[in-house]
Amino acid sequence: MAPEPTVTVIGESLVDIIRDPHGQTESQAHPGGSPLNVAVGAARLDLRTNLVTHYSEDPYGLMIEAHLQANGVDVINGGTAPTSTALATLGPDGGAEYTFSITWEINGASLPAFAAFEGSTHVHTGSIATVLTPGDQATLALVESAREHATVSFDPNCRPAISPDTAAARQAAEVFVAASDVVKASDEDLCWLYPDRTADQTMEAWLALGPAVVALTRGASGPVILSRNARVEMAAEAIVVADTVGAGDSFMAGLISGLAQLDALGSGGRTRLDSLALDELEALAAYANRAAAITCSRPGADPPRTDELGPLFRT
Template identity: 45%
Template sequence: MSGHALVIGEALIDAVHRADGSVQRHPGGSPANVAIGLARLGRDAELLTWLGKDDDGALVVDHLEGSGVALCEGSQDAPATSVATATLDASGAAAYDFALEWALSADAVTRPEPLVVHTGSIAAVLQPGADAVLTLMASSRETSTVTYDPNSRPSLMGEPATARAAVERAVRLADVVKVSDEDIEWLAPGEGVDRVAQAWLALGPAIVVVTRGGEGATAWTPEGRVDVRAPKVTVADTVGAGDSFMGGLIDGLWGAGVLGAPQRQALRSLDLDTVSAVLERCARIAAITVSRAGANPPTLAELDA
């Protein structure tokens, strides 16, 4: 299946503070990581984002272009490039703090009719850009599959109830939703991860996938439920693990031939064996990512090695 992916959302600088006291600065941002993951798997991916024409912005652009991601016109109209600080504990788990602004340029230009449009994290929640993102999600449904990952950032998204209302607006517009169990537990405390995921499926998506870290992942579709285990690996850190899983999910559904608006019913009726195979591959992609430092998803050659 030919075509291209449009990813909408933040690209920024991650300043990573490790438990040993060392600090590293490198490009990041959840949607940017998804775009890179797709490009490294051989997919044609473009990113619509909000960068400054500064040293940090140049670092991000070089990183994106180095992995084969095209940057949409208007993506460098921000007054400054945003920075996220990730503090890693002894286990490698990350806690985040952000200094950023999110918007979309009025002069943004994207290629027409992408096969799939993905967004998530800050982009679909933080104003003033979030309303424009939701408008793009809605209009994209005419031609494209729409995918979404809430990838919650509590320090930026306010109270869980407020954030949940914004997240569920995006869920209603999505064909595929990927969410971590930790995100659901923050957004809907005490309601139960499985119950919330099934409720989200009822809002309209064809597939809702919950990732459970080292425990694997679960998918719900109109055809039923699928559970897969995560490969056992030595974890360097978890930065970018969910993003690489999301890129793998889009890539796997792409390979299954069920992306694009004309395939919406085929996506809804996808057999569970295919869903399981896609998730198992996603879990392998995420396992490779967590086995090395930073948001560094595998190439297709590494995955197939």
């Protein structure tokens, strides 16, 4: 029997302050950050999960810590700066525009993170942690060291307000794509990074850099998953949208959980990952699609649990 998969996520934790621009509801503060959301999503899907991050012992940091503990995420906290925040203003379609006050540095986490990697089956990173100095280079070093023991996934989750230089963000993204086995991005990410080519062209180009699987989320249009063997496209699930906060992160957590169920994680799972069949990719896309839909159906980054999502292959 294979050992239980362990996922280690590297990236920012912050507090989302969600504001209704029409003033119909009061502003609300919730723990957030794309990597934190992925870690919580993975833990809720019964994967042992570590998060390499930073936050302070201020009120927002204590809110983050309580949230992670309540969801069973083990924390490696390597920073000393004040806890980061993101002011999210919701639009009429439930989407969010962000204004950030954020620092990313994990100098105090390197040694315990390396130790965590030795027991990890999979490592995920992305978003601000891969573009914001000084922590971006530490993140890359950790990811590159992890490949000996684990498969790696990456989601650029682009934030132009944090990294407005498109060329620099594109270069950073391609470095992490080349270091990864699984990559997920949104259509908005790819449109901003590569305005002169189609999403399909970028997916093909990223696949050529080395990953086995490239996934694209397209909001209401549904996801696309591309491998060297097959391409899967499906519509989004029909739901009433509360908001889209954390939907992409739930999709990513669903991908990781689905690949764990396919025994396609870990350095020993790369051969399996490289040879996923069409029906397996279809099940994987549907599973992650379902996870995102559940999150969109309720306010905030509230990813599903195993009993809500069900198994990868439904009978």
